[in-house]
Amino acid sequence: MAHKQVGDVILDVQNISLRFGGVKALTDISFNVKEHEIRAIIGPNGAGKSSMLNCINGVYKPQEGSITFRGQTFKHMNSRQVAEMGIARTFQNLALFKGMSVIDNIMTGRNLRIRSNIFLQALRIGPAEKEEVAHREKVEQIIDFLEIQAYRKTPVGQLPYGLQKRVDLGRALAMEPQVLLLDEPMAGMNVEEKQDMCRFILDVNDEFGTTIVLIEHDMGVVMDISDRVVVLDYGKKIGDGTPDEVRNNEDVISAYLGTSH
DSSP states (O other): OOOOOOEEEEEEEEEEEEEEETEEEEEEEEEETTOOOEEEEOSSSSSSHHHHHHHHTSOOOOEEEEEEEETTTEEEOHHHHHHHEEEEEEEESSOTTTTSSHHHHHHTTTGGGSSSSSHHHHHHHHHHHHHHHHHHHHHHHHHHTTGGGGGGGSGGGGGGGHHHHHHHHHHHHHOOOOOEEESTTTTOOOHHHHHHHHHOOOHIIIIIIIIEEEOOOOOOHHHOOSSSSEEEEEEEEEEEEEEHHHHTHHHHHHHHTTTTT
16 A cells, blocks of 8 residues: 555544434544545444444534534534535445436436536536536446446346445446545445455545545455554544554454453
8 A cells, every 4th residue: 555645634523422312422533534545434333433424424413523624624514515525425225226227326426516507408408418428428437437337227226236336336436526435335245246346446546536434344354455444432432543553452352352242
């Protein structure tokens, strides 16, 4: 990984606490993400990983703390704002349109980028038509990149699970995000599908320069592809560092292997 140019902090999470009723989901969590890195959030079940991602992408509003993105600090952001600022995410339980083709699903990711007047768009005239062509080209590039040309017109619901996850990644990439949030991208995959997904995540990071924040259960995967790892347990941060530092951290070892889990 040494060849990679990791930049300055792009996303800074400060002292985030989140409660649902009386239950603490997250307690005083701070960590940052640097431009162009692959940053993993790991931890046992119920550690608060998805809650953390949902604070970053504006689904949950934390009671305390702030999130700074490219120098702008927010108490909390709304989902639309997050997307417009260039943070995209994939979903753990696929939120794809199962009856729609692969290409149409990926096109939905372009909607944020489509600025033309809606009436012009309906008529497909003038700037809207040019824009539509440009969007189609971008989508075709993503389809090539993800090696799913053979399925362009196939309804997503008919594809094997690993390919559906790839379409979900394609839809997020269609937004041309600066930061991509991946919520357990390998969950439910077989070994071969996992290897493919790892390769695509590394390629997205490498070729598009996209910063990636990744939640993942598979420790082997995380240790292989991440630059830095933050570890949560019961909503608290118990480790943060390079894969090697985290692997040798006593608190992390006992959280994963400890009797309490």
